[in-house]
Amino acid sequence: MVAGGSDEVALLCTARFIQGMSLGLGAVTAPLYNEEIADARVRGSLGVIYDLMLTVGILWVYTAGASLPYLWLNISSAFTAVLSAILLFFIPESPVHLLLKNKTKEAEDALRWLRSKKRDNYDPDQEIRSLQRLVDKTKVDLQSRSITSLNPASLSGVFTVKNFTGPTAKSFYIILSLLVLRQLGGINALTFYTVDIFKEAGSSMSPYVSTAVLGLVEFLMTLATFAFVDRLGRRTLLLLSSTLMGACLAGISLHGYLKVLGYDVTLVEWLPLVLLALYLCAFSVGFGPIPWFMMAELVPTESKGWVTGVVVTVNWLALFLVTQLFPGMVVSIGSAGTFLVYGVLNIVAAVFVFACVPETRGKTIEMIQVELGGKF
Template identity: 40%
Template sequence: MDPEKMARAMARWWQTINEKDDDPTATNPMLYGPLQGAKISKVNQYVATVILCLSAVAAGTGLAWTAPVLDQLNANSTLPATDEEASWIAGFLAIGAWVGAVPAGILAEQIGRKKTAIAIGLAYAIGWALTVIATNVYVLYVARFVIGIATGGSCVVTPMFISEYAETSIRGLLGTCFQLFLTIGILLVFVVGAVTTWVNLSWVCGVVPILFIIGMFFVPESPSWLVKRDRQNDATLALKWFWGKYCDANVAIQEIQNDLESSGGSGTLMDLFTNPTNRKGFTISVMLMFFQQFSGINAVIFFTVDIFKMAGSNLDPNFCSIIVGVVQVLMTFAAAALVERAGRKILLIQSSAVMGICLTALGIYFNLQSREKDVSSFGWIPLVSLVLFIISFSLGYGPIPWMMMGELLAPEVKGVASSFVVLFNWTSVFIVTKTFKMMVDGWGRDYTFWMFAVVMAVGTLYGFKAIFETKGKSNAQIQLMLSSK
């Protein structure tokens, strides 16, 4: 085919896609009214989200890396590690994420979302480079710590950035992409880690942040941040990129400006805790992260292979990990489709309820096993329970807390509030992953999973009592609901 004709055909195809995506009623969560019939294209919003969420893929690879690798770091390995050292290799990522969360929020407010995201990508690349060249566990500690810093930063900046350009009509879909791409990173590690060495796996993981950095050069800065910095001309150009050239950028910028002025305060830590509305949104966000992590999800992700070995399953542990990873990706994708239909609240309630049942079943299985009962014919129970656990987590407490964090926090305090929510999240990650094996050794596997089940029962009650539905609500409406008006 003639190259010139092909180019013209591609141009017509791209124009058609943009025209199909024009939505004259679409609004941004920062905007509290329709844009007077202006046409808005969604294409670049999807493109920007895919690029931004490559940082979530990088976070997923960092999280899951220990699952196939820890078994390889044995006495016969070129880099041997004891059980205690292995637990620290897993734990240092959470420590790094804890350290990186607050600076990421501060940087995002000072130098912008885009530059902070690029800096996070560089940190990922440095961490994986250190992993590849590591010759002892101490270098691995440093590498995992650096990757953790980048992971904590991603959890702050990516959901914040997406929430500032996503339209109300696709806010739920784009908001769940962070968790979706994180699960893709986890699955990537499970698949590659099952067929190659930990060094080759680390090379593969290191490619993701490089792609992320390259992609970020094509994404403009957040329009909201540019308006905060009185850069209206740049904000106009950014809006035209995100929403298409036919959007009414002047009206949009004025709406963003009005919103920032009406929120009051200077966006400091004091504003977060002295304002009752800000405090309530922050509290709900923290509680959602608490139930997300104390469901035991990262104990499952970090130690998937070990759990199947403890259960005495006849299935290959690496194969079981891949099954869990595939289910997690598919169900998180399903959550993206359901969240704007079913709503946030019902998905969270079903998530905690079903996870509690699955954890109870795991506890019963391990209790029978510890009492030397014959459970050989029930080796499928751990797999079924964990698959159902992952399904329910992926439909609720996986993606929705990250999305609701962007919805519940007022724009003026979003930077500092997101940092502390993520700080709490990763503190919880460290506690669960560092103490999981200690709890198993001290309490037994049965009581460990029953403890997580009790947390999920409390989470179900909390969902009924404290969480309100944000589906289809503008940012202004959500803030009024938080203030009980």
């Protein structure tokens, strides 16, 4: 509302800063809450919701932004934020958080609310016992590590030789790398400059219509991810996603080079739109949603606070740098060269996933931590 009703630069910057802080908090808490309330069998599908809602917002801004005045576009966005705040009063607290506070009865009630419409027909005892073991281990770890000088549940302890292969260190390196590679793949630079990209490509379709079409494609593919994220697994989708993204950007780069060299590309002027749509499809089924909920799946409970805070901060810093560098890269090496760089970085991401990222599909938190090197 503040941003929409003012043309003062200082006020606009303040409003954007507050929006950024709010988005950062949501990026930390939403995946964690999902991981703590979700059944292992559908944790991946529920984890997609966070990224799905982002695509809904992007689609709305793409479509409404072409016709609505700036003020009304901001008012409509503020309405959804207020609605979300109201709905939060009607959902339960995380059972894991309640158990950490020794509120076992409230945790059982929360699980009944979350697991069944007919709450009296659900017996939460088995799940409570599993969560209680996790919580008890977390409490023991926090107590024991608080009296040691090297604490892998803190940032300084992660970078010691002793803890280099521990579950906290492994999860930290994996998630940090995934989120940074996610940004280096060019998704936000391409999203922010979509209109300019289509203008330069010389597409006969209106750049604003093309942008709206891409927003719709991204939304539909993220929605489709519900169907197979818990069937195909995280690693498979990440590998498929990064490889296809790299191939699509290489194709866009080739189109650009041919145009610069003077070849007639009139018959394939539609190619950048199609390849960019395929790029967004590939992103939406893999590197879009999966790193966010894998962050909650991999990180040990006792380290979730600082790990998520650090990696999300680095993620937004990488986003800022990539989007700021994009115009300069286009000027210095051309749009074709820029797309080629992003394409190569997506292949680097595929290699990293193949070599370093574990599969978490259908596994409990305990099983994941055992595989990362922890002991229960």
